[in-house]
Amino acid sequence: MFTKKSEQKQIPAADPFKIPRESHNLSRKDIDENALKVLYRLHNAGFRALLVGGGVRDLLLGLKPKDFDITTNATPEEVKALFRNCRLIGRRFRLAHILFGREVIEVATFRGHHDDDNGQDAQKVKQSKAGMLLRDNVYGSLEEDAERRDFTVNALYYDIADFAIYDFCNGMKDLQERRLTLIGDPEVRYREDPVRMIRAIRFSAKLDLTISEECAEPIRRLAPLLQDIPAARHFDEVIKLLLSGQGLVTYRLLKEYKLLQVLFPILFKDGEDDKATQLIEQALTDTDRRIAQGKHLTPAYIYAIILWYPLEQRAQEMAFEGGLDYYDAFLLAMNEVLSIQVKTIAIPKRFTAAVRDIWVLQLRLPRFGGKRAQRVYQHIKFRAAFDFLSLRAKVEQSSELAELTAWWQEYQNHNKLPDHSYAGNASKATEVKPADKKPYKKRRYPNKKHKKTETTGVD
Structure with a gap:
């Protein structure tokens, strides 16, 4: 049961976790207009509303955030009641999405600890045998929400009520020292959600942060846990990894921490191929440069490059073993390589179709x-x-x-x-002259007069 802001215990001014407005550089003018609308409507309705996560982190680093996430003590249903343009999503953790055209402002309710007996019998946490969270709809306080977040630099809150930043996990210190640290026991947190290992690599590459020793140590041991993550979720994460402008650094970190071997097992089927590595690294170097220039890139191009040498090798094997024409063997190998890859990364059909086109054109x-x-x-x-x-x-x-x-x-x-x-x-x-084409003529059909027939009412 949530209480209104007026009924909550007020945080004293001398709170050691509170950084007043005059002591930080985050300003409302840098916050997305729609995010501010959501923050103020929640605040005016009597709820606590705070900007959290990457939006706060990036603004403090002087970067432009891609997303602005909000957390509140309002339940998802209470949020939906305030916004007509809201939809509720998620089974693992219930979220509210406020829609402004194509822009989405995500609003989450404060999360609580798993062992809290708060009467939410229908929303209790559910974990797999390996410790992965399958359902996590336990709500709590702001302090508990901070403890439930992944990295300290992502557990910084900007309160629209007093424009202060709240830091319960030493996130500001880690941000200043360019360090990436998990909140809580790293092994437990990775088991709860193995994708956190991928996120550690992404944040390290994107923000130029050093992964702390205690945070880095379990990754190689626990990398196989990524096999339990739905392949569709891997696709979204890999796009963020390789098409964020730091693709080369990210690729090398993934390989160093044994995560690439889980995401692209076909690359390491017969040991690492130096020629494939050179091709991928050169492609990512070019890709990073193009992204820096603001140019568009399709994920299909990266996947076509990553899987090219496994495809060539398999096509040669099929041609030799089956006595096939190389072109036919090549087409069969395409199907096999892609069917293997989509088991770990669910590449959508619109991209696999483009990958096939790029490959076939190499023969044409x-x-x-x-x-x-x-x-x-x-x-x-x-x-x-x-x-x-x-x-x-x-x-x-x-x-x-x-x-x-x-x-x-x-x-x-x-x-x-x-x-x-x-x-x-x-x-x-x-x-080269374009092929001659006859001008298109619209076909004309003669008017047909239909005789009127009397209806009898009988089918």
């Missing part, structure tokens, strides 16, 4: 007699496939791939095609 790019080059060039995934080809030429140091890349680069620059198949001299070129 060297074959463009007649009008084939034009058809390849007009393919929706041509640019991604060409970038992939250029990357392969650079990493493999192949003169053949380098010549092929140069040919396609000239084709794009001048929209000209050599008058013979790709074999060397790209200087002899003739202009």
